[in-house]
Amino acid sequence: MNEIKVPILISAKKLLSDAAHLNPGPWVNHSKYVALAAKNIAKKCNNIDEHIAYTAGLLHDIGRRYGVSHLQHIFDGYNFLSELGYPFLAQIALTHSFPIKEVSSYFGKMDCSKKDLIFLKKYLRDVKYSPYDKLIQLCDALAFPSGFCLLEKRMVDVFLRHGPTAFMREKWLKTFEIKDKFEKQMGVSIYKVLPGVIRSTFV
Numbered sequence: 741m742n743e744i745k746v747p748i749l750i751s752a753k754k755l756l757s758d759a760a761h762l763n764p765g766p767w768v769n770h771s772k773y774v775a776l777a778a779k780n781i782a783k784k785c786n787n788i789d790e791h792i793a794y795t796a797g798l799l800h801d802i803g804r805r806y807g808v809s810h811l812q813h814i815f816d817g818y819n820f821l822s823e824l825g826y827p828f829l830a831q832i833a834l835t836h837s838f839p840i841k842e843v844s845s846y847f848g849k850m851d852c853s854k855k856d857l858i859f860l861k862k863y864l865r866d867v868k869y870s871p872y873d874k875l876i877q878l879c880d881a882l883a884f885p886s887g888f889c890l891l892e893k894r895m896v897d898v899f900l901r902h903g904p905t906a907f908m909r910e911k912w913l914k915t916f917e918i919k920d921k922f923e924k925q926m927g928v929s930i931y932k933v934l935p936g937v938i939r940s941t942f943v
């Protein structure tokens with residue numbers, strides 16, 4: 741994993757804070773919690789680097805710097821991080837919403853061009869997910885802007901905001917499968933490493 745290029749911590753935080761100025765919103769705190777979850781899970785997994793995990797979490801939604809959008813944000817994030825020279829993080833910006841490789845499993849509007857959709861379909865078909873892609877897919881489903889939460893709560897929240905989508909069951913089953921695999925590696929429940937999860941889930 742030595743060849744993975746990511747910004748140093750101060751630069752990653754600056755990228756997020758610059759984006760927060762351009763498009764303030766709950767997504768910024770959500771990104772911080774995703775990063776913390778990724779780092780804490782990484783600490784317990786010997787094949788995952790904490791700093792890469794944390795940075796990937798901080799920047800997975802960076803495409804939101806360009807404004808409020810739905811699916812478009814993953815292309816914006818991919819292009820932004822690619823141009824900065826971080827192809828590994830760019831991949832995660834594109835894959836973080838796809839535990840299953842089905843474009844139509846996305847919750848939210850397909851507010852992108854037809855060309856982008858074709859690109860995404862091919863990309864998902866060809867890409868081999870790294871442990872970091874899966875880690876951020878999982879952590880994305882564990883973090884509200886106000887803190888960590890039970891996976892099931894976030895799933896219901898997304899469902900209530902966007903309604904049902906194709907492959908919903910498959911997507912959720914895959915997310916649970918990813919959780920189970922990480923827990924096996926960690927030897928503890930993921931919730932053990934998410935501070936305040938009980939309060940933020942139930943209060």
Ligand SMILES: [Fe+2]
Nearest residue numbers: 770800801880
């Ligand atoms: Fe996210």
